[in-house]
Amino acid sequence: MVLPLKDKGAVVPFATSGTMRRYSVPHSWQILKKVLGLYQLTMDIIKMIRVCKMFRQGLKGFREYQIIETAHRKNPVFSFWDGHFPPKAIQITQKKPAWRTEHEIQALCNLLQILDSYRSYSEPLQLLLAKVMRFERFGRRRVIIKKGQRGSSFYFIYLGTVAVTEDEDGSSAFLDPHPKLLRKGSYFGEMGLLTSVRRATVVCMEETEFLVVDREDFLANKLDQEVKKDAQHRFEFFRKMDLFHSWSDEKLWKLVMLGKVEKFSYGQVISKDFVESSSIMFVCQGSCEVLRLINLETSPFYHKWIWQHLQLVDDRPSNTHLKDLSPVERFKEFQIRTYPVQDFSLMKLLHLQKAQGQQGSSFSRKIKTSGNTLPKTLGSKIKSRCPHFIDCSMINTKYGDLPKEAAVGAYMKIHTVEQGDILGLHQILLPENQHDMRPLILISLGAEVIRVREEKFCDLLDSKTIENLSKFKIKYPSDEDMCQKFLKENSWNIFRKDLLRLLVEPRQCPRFTPIQPKKKGIYSPKPVMLDLYSLGKKTKPRHPVFMAPQKYLPPLRIVQTILAPRYKIQELLPQYKNAGVLG
Numbered sequence: 001m002v003l004p005l006k007d008k009g010a011v012v013p014f015a016t017s018g019t020m021r022r023y024s025v026p027h028s029w030q031i032l033k034k035v036l037g038l039y040q041l042t043m044d045i046i047k048m049i050r051v052c053k054m055f056r057q058g059l060k061g062f063r064e065y066q067i068i069e070t071a072h073r074k075n076p077v078f079s080f081w082d083g084h085f086p087p088k089a090i091q092i093t094q095k096k097p098a099w100r101t102e103h104e105i106q107a108l109c110n111l112l113q114i115l116d117s118y119r120s121y122s123e124p125l126q127l128l129l130a131k132v133m134r135f136e137r138f139g140r141r142r143v144i145i146k147k148g149q150r151g152s153s154f155y156f157i158y159l160g161t162v163a164v165t166e167d168e169d170g171s172s173a174f175l176d177p178h179p180k181l182l183r184k185g186s187y188f189g190e191m192g193l194l195t196s197v198r199r200a201t202v203v204c205m206e207e208t209e210f211l212v213v214d215r216e217d218f219l220a221n222k223l224d225q226e227v228k229k230d231a232q233h234r235f236e237f238f239r240k241m242d243l244f245h246s247w248s249d250e251k252l253w254k255l256v257m258l259g260k261v262e263k264f265s266y267g268q269v270i271s272k273d274f275v276e277s278s279s280i281m282f283v284c285q286g287s288c289e290v291l292r293l294i295n296l297e298t299s300p301f302y303h304k305w306i307w308q309h310l311q312l313v314d315d316r317p318s319n320t321h322l323k324d325l326s327p328v329e330r331f332k333e334f335q336i337r338t339y340p341v342q343d344f345s346l347m348k349l350l351h352l353q354k355a356q357g358q359q360g361s362s363f364s365r366k367i368k369t370s371g372n373t374l375p376k377t378l379g380s381k382i383k384s385r386c387p388h389f390i391d392c393s394m395i396n397t398k399y400g401d402l403p404k405e406a407a408v409g410a411y412m413k414i415h416t417v418e419q420g421d422i423l424g425l426h427q428i429l430l431p432e433n434q435h436d437m438r439p440l441i442l443i444s445l446g447a448e449v450i451r452v453r454e455e456k457f458c459d460l461l462d463s464k465t466i467e468n469l470s471k472f473k474i475k476y477p478s479d480e481d482m483c484q485k486f487l488k489e490n491s492w493n494i495f496r497k498d499l500l501r502l503l504v505e506p507r508q509c510p511r512f513t514p515i516q517p518k519k520k521g522i523y524s525p526k527p528v529m530l531d532l533y534s535l536g537k538k539t540k541p542r543h544p545v546f547m548a549p550q551k552y553l554p555p556l557r558i559v560q561t562i563l564a565p566r567y568k569i570q571e572l573l574p575q576y577k578n579a580g581v582l583g
């Protein structure tokens with residue numbers, strides 16, 4: 001709303017009558033702080049970060065749609081999109097090149113922007129290819145290229161997956177647990193057109209759609225130059241690596257021919273079990289995360305941790321407990337727990353001892369929560385909670401009983417590999433019986449990688465390279481170490497939230513809640529939380545519940561966080577009731 005000039009002051013609350021002061025810097029800061037509200041600002045930033053994160057993760061599925069959508073807006077020829085090559089586009093590719101109109105060629109060109117390899121070509125080349133390419137669709141197990149035969153076509157994969165094999169009929173792809181796969185957006189068949197003999201067999205792993213360019217068009221449109229450019233790019237990438245300093249160009253070209261650049265979008269799984277895949281991965285661009293799926297139940301530290309926290313569960317309903325404890329109180333609790341005062345340390349020690357003592361014994365179906373667990377040294381001032389029992393089912397594990405619901409797994413990040421890093425070399429020199437075979441999952445953070453089969457790479461190794469490789473020894477942390485780190489991070493996250501709520505003044509006005517349609521329960525973040533308050537309480541199952549893949553772990557619920565009960569300051573050290581810099 002635009003106000004008349006003389007009324008402008010009215011839109012600025014807290015304005016003083018002095019015009020000079022109204023526009024001074026400290027005053028505008030006050031306006032920012034009070035009117036806009038630092039709280040509002042922080043919450044907006046947090047919301048934006050979350051939205052961006054969700055968007056980036058969701059982008060994987062929608063990336064293609066977005067590209068298609070822009071193409072549509074530019075040239076709305078194809079009226080629907082379900083992932084397959086649209087029927088109208090098929091009709092165009094069925095026409096002879098000379099009969100395709102300019103408009104149709106442009107429309108095809110727009111549609112093919114979703115293919116990484118095609119998109120990387122110059123626009124004139126894209127148009128030339130759109131003029132000549134034809135469409136083909138083949139079913140699972142269909143052999144597209146046979147090793148040793150003469151090559152006559154070049155293929156872009158529009159939809160589906162093919163495997164590259166060394167045998168003639170491609171059957172090994174269906175037996176190999178980690179076949180060499182090429183997916184949507186990749187191309188193949190270029191080598192046979194450059195050298196006239198097919199170097200490998202290519203077989204469809206599922207129904208696959210291709211756009212095919214014949215040899216004459218491939219050469220006439222100088223596609224061979226593009227293919228050579230790609231290979232040169234890989235060569236230069238390897239040339240810069242310290243590991244290959246001693247390699248001759250000839251030898252390096254052999255490595256270049258062993259793999260192609262594969263692009264993965266943000267959040268896409270590159271390998272479900274990198275260790276078992278027996279491949280070496282070179283990160284050309286972007287980065288990826290190495291994750292482990294860990295069964296927390298196998299950690300003695302987790303056992304201790306759970307039992308220590310379960311003793312603090314009180315009998316109030318889970319959400320009221322959280323609401324009752326204000327951020328200020330929770331922060332004070334934290335402060336007290338970290339004070340090195342004698343009585344507190346002693347209390348903590350006693351508490352830990354007690355928890356450890358209890359851990360050895362087998363628990364019944366009822367867990368006794370804290371009542372008389374508080375140390376007597378703290379005197380009569382301390383109000384201890386009434387003990388009560390949580391009724392829940394237990395499972396028997398190596399380290400004793402554990403509430404069934406607390407038997408969960410979590411994906412944990414081991415490290416991030418960046419551009420120029422190599423994965424899969426860390427145990428290449430170790431004898432097989434000393435290999436750490438724990439599965440590692442590789443997730444792309446928007447990465448471009450070159451994958452090479454380990455045995456093919458080993459064929460190229462010489463003594464100098466082997467000497468260099470001995471520097472690549474990395475020892476991945478034990479599962480137990482990772483469990484401890486996970487629980488520490490969990491506590492840190494709780495603390496961070498407390499601190500934020502404490503530092504940022506809550507808004508005076510009521511929270512804005514948009515009118516929400518009735519929840520259908522399709523998505524809830526709850527399934528990825530283990531809430532120790534709700535153990536033994538009947539809660540509605542929510543979906544999706546993420547379960548560990550059976551191949552690696554028994555069916556376990558996957559969690560991201562654990563909500564744990566915490567000490568109350570009044571119960572522990574009433575003399576510090578008013579402690580706290582911000583209290």
Ligand SMILES: Nc1ncnc2c1ncn2[C@@H]1O[C@@H]2COP(=O)(O)O[C@H]2[C@H]1O
Nearest residue numbers: 188189190191192198199200258259260
């Ligand atoms: N290691 C590899 N990685 C990716 N693609 C390959 C690999 N080896 C062969 N190919 C492809 O498989 C095709 C088989 O036929 P061509 O030799 O014509 O061209 C070959 C390449 O396009």
